[in-house]
Amino acid sequence: MTQATRWGTDFDPDRLANLETRMWKAYYRGQRLRLFGLLIEALREQARVSWPRTLGASLLLTRAAAGFARSTGDYERFAPDVGRAYRMLGLPDHVDAEAVARHELRWWVVRRELGLAAGTAAGESITDLYAGLYDIPRGRVAEAGRLRGLAAEVRDRGASDDPDGPRGPGSAYWPEVARLLRASYRSLRAGLAHTGESGAAP
Numbered sequence: 001m002t003q004a005t006r007w008g009t010d011f012d013p014d015r016l017a018n019l020e021t022r023m024w025k026a027y028y029r030g031q032r033l034r035l036f037g038l039l040i041e042a043l044r045e046q047a048r049v050s051w052p053r054t055l056g057a058s059l060l061l062t063r064a065a066a067g068f069a070r071s072t073g074d075y076e077r078f079a080p081d082v083g084r085a086y087r088m089l090g091l092p093d094h095v096d097a098e099a100v101a102r103h104e105l106r107w108w109v110v111r112r113e114l115g116l117a118a119g120t121a122a123g124e125s126i127t128d129l130y131a132g133l134y135d136i137p138r139g140r141v142a143e144a145g146r147l148r149g150l151a152a153e154v155r156d157r158g159a160s161d162d163p164d165g166p167r168g169p170g171s172a173y174w175p176e177v178a179r180l181l182r183a184s185y186r187s188l189r190a191g192l193a194h195t196g197e198s199g200a201a202p
Contacts, residue, residue: 007092008134009192011046013185019045020185021178024155028166036062047089060085068108075109076102086133095135103129107149116157123149130188140191147184151177 019042026035036058043061044054064081071078082101091097107125111118127145131138158173159166 007090007095008046008048009189010048011185011189013189014182016042016045017178017181017185020181021174024177025170025174028155028159030167043089049088049090053088053090057085057088060088064105065108068105075105079105091133092135096132100129100132103132111152111156116153116160118156119149119153120146121149122152123147125149130191134192136191140194141188144184144188144191147180147187151180151184154180 019038023035023038023042026032026038039061040054040058043049043057044051047054047057049057060081064078064085067081068075068078079098079101082104083097086097086100091100103125107122107129110121110125114121123146125145126148127138127142130136130141130145134141154173155177158170158177162168162170162172164170
């Protein structure tokens with residue numbers, strides 16, 4: 001098993017999905033401290049690095065996300081913080097952290113630019129992110145990317161139609177978002193379990 005294959009594969013998919021669902025809820029409800037705490041837990045679950053490294057990476061990602069939320073363009077300027085965060089999380093040296101950061105940013109941008117119709121495009125960007133992050137063919141993580149992108153679209157459409165707004169309980173859509181994220185992370189874990197193949201997809 002290669003270092004690239006080993007990195008970031010030792011996670012509980014249901015726990016990671018639960019943490020991401022709670023992170024999305026905290027984000028859209030404006031619960032910043034709660035969001036930061038959940039981000040630390042999620043990064044620790046996925047990367048399995050020390051608490052100081054996890055905290056440092058969380059601070060960098062939070063700074064990038066906060067800057068992106070306030071910006072209206074020139075999004076590439078947030079990529080360096082994202083790339084440094086991935087390096088801090090122990091990403092193998094041969095993996096291009098800068099390219100991974102651009103893929104991470106791309107799915108943020110896609111959701112902003114395409115709005116409620118962003119699910120498919122976001123899924124493609126997430127697939128590119130996973131392929132670069134784990135240095136494996138896109139086909140092994142395409143379903144995980146598709147499902148996570150769909151989860152984002154379900155959240156956005158549900159919140160748009162909800163009379164209580166994005167900070168409400170969201171009982172009509174959050175259960176489906178949680179289900180899709182569980183399916184996504186289970187698919188990702190299954191794709192990463194096939195260690196016989198190596199190399200990134202073209």
